[in-house]
Amino acid sequence: MPVAGTPDEALGMTRAGTATHPSPVVEAQVMLTRASGAYDVLSLSVPPAPMWERTRPGQFLVLPGDPARGRTLPSLLWVAGVSVDRIHGTTVDVVVPAGHPLGAAQEQRLLGPLGRGFGLPAEPVPALVAGHEAAVTPLRWLVSQLRDRGSRVDAVLSADDPDRHLEVGALRRQAASVVLTTGAHLERAVTDRLDAEPELAVVFAAGSRPQVRAVAAAARRAGRAVRVAALDLAEPVLCGTGICGQCDVPVDGGARMLRACLEGPVVPGEWLVDAAG
Ligand code: FES
Missing domain, CATH: 3.40.50.80 (Nucleotide-binding domain of ferredoxin-NADP reductase (FNR) module)
Structure with missing residues (x-):
C-alpha cells in the first residue's frame, strides 16, 4: 500500500550530514582518474579527519574558480563516495565531465565537505x-x-x-x-x-x-x-x-x-x- 499521508517521522527519516560551516579547506591530491563514458571519476587523497567519516551522500565540495586553469567560476562537486582506511589513507571520489582540468591537476585546494x-x-x-x-x-x-x-x-x-x-x-x-x-x-x-x-x-x-x-x-x-x-x-x-x-x-x-x-x-x-x- 502507498504510504499516503504518512509523516516522514513514521519512516524514521533523519536529517544527516550536519552543515560544516565555516567550511574546511582541503588540500587534495588527484590519485586516480577513471574514464566513464562522458565523465571522469576522480579519486582524491585528502588529509584524514573525523569529518570524512561523517560525510554523507548529498554533501558536496566546491572547486574554486581558477582562470589560469580555464575555470572562471567556482563549481559544485557532489561527493561520490568516501573511503577511510587507517593504512591507505582517506580517499574522496568525485565525478567531473570527461577531460575536466581537475583530472590533470596534481594538487587542488577544495572547500568541503559542505551541506546536509x-x-x-x-x-x-x-x-x-x-x-x-x-x-x-x-x-x-x-x-x-x-x-x-x-x-x-x-x-x-x-x-x-x-x-x-x-x-x-x-x-x-x-x-x-x-x-x-x-x-x-x-x-x-x-x-x-x-x-x-x-x-x-x-x-x-x-x-x-x-x-x-x-x-x-x-x-x-x-x-x-x-x-x-x-x-x-x-x-x-x-x-x-x-x-x-x-x-x-x-x-x-x-x-x-x-x-x-x-x-x-x-x-x-x-x-x-x-x-x-
Ligand atoms: S550562498 Fe553562496 S552558494 Fe549558497
Missing part, C-alpha cells in the same frame, strides 16, 4: 531514486547505503544523451529495477514507477531545479515522502557557505528563500513543490 546530505530511514524502507545525468552521483552512493541497510531500491535515471548515463551497470547490480529515460520524461517515468510499485515509500531525487520540483510533485501526488537535492550542477555555486546568495531558491509557496547550500542541499521535496504553485 540525505538522511537514511531508520528501518529498511523500499525506496525510489530518481536522477538526471551527473546529478546521479550522490544517489549512487545513497543506493549502496540503503542496500547495506536492507532496503529495496528502484531507480529511474534520465539523460539526454545515452553516453551521459553515469555507470548504470553498477547500479543495475544493486537496484531491483532501473528505468532509463530522457530528462523530459523523468517525471512521467517516476509517476509510472510509483503507480506500479505501491510499496515504494520514499523518493530521493537529484537533477536540475525543474526536474527535482517535478519529481517532488509526482511523489507528493502519489503520497510518498520525498527528499531532493536542491543544488543544480548547471548553476554556479559561488561560495557554498551561505554568504553569496547565488543558490537561493523560493520555497513555501514563495514565502521565503531557501539558501540551498546552507539549509540543504537536501531538503523535503514539498518545499519546492509549494514554491512551484
Whole structure:
C-alpha cells in the first residue's frame, strides 16, 4: 500500500550530514582518474579527519574558480563516495565531465565537505531514486547505503544523451529495477514507477531545479515522502557557505528563500513543490 499521508517521522527519516560551516579547506591530491563514458571519476587523497567519516551522500565540495586553469567560476562537486582506511589513507571520489582540468591537476585546494546530505530511514524502507545525468552521483552512493541497510531500491535515471548515463551497470547490480529515460520524461517515468510499485515509500531525487520540483510533485501526488537535492550542477555555486546568495531558491509557496547550500542541499521535496504553485 502507498504510504499516503504518512509523516516522514513514521519512516524514521533523519536529517544527516550536519552543515560544516565555516567550511574546511582541503588540500587534495588527484590519485586516480577513471574514464566513464562522458565523465571522469576522480579519486582524491585528502588529509584524514573525523569529518570524512561523517560525510554523507548529498554533501558536496566546491572547486574554486581558477582562470589560469580555464575555470572562471567556482563549481559544485557532489561527493561520490568516501573511503577511510587507517593504512591507505582517506580517499574522496568525485565525478567531473570527461577531460575536466581537475583530472590533470596534481594538487587542488577544495572547500568541503559542505551541506546536509540525505538522511537514511531508520528501518529498511523500499525506496525510489530518481536522477538526471551527473546529478546521479550522490544517489549512487545513497543506493549502496540503503542496500547495506536492507532496503529495496528502484531507480529511474534520465539523460539526454545515452553516453551521459553515469555507470548504470553498477547500479543495475544493486537496484531491483532501473528505468532509463530522457530528462523530459523523468517525471512521467517516476509517476509510472510509483503507480506500479505501491510499496515504494520514499523518493530521493537529484537533477536540475525543474526536474527535482517535478519529481517532488509526482511523489507528493502519489503520497510518498520525498527528499531532493536542491543544488543544480548547471548553476554556479559561488561560495557554498551561505554568504553569496547565488543558490537561493523560493520555497513555501514563495514565502521565503531557501539558501540551498546552507539549509540543504537536501531538503523535503514539498518545499519546492509549494514554491512551484
Ligand atoms: S552558494 Fe553562496 S550562498 Fe549558497
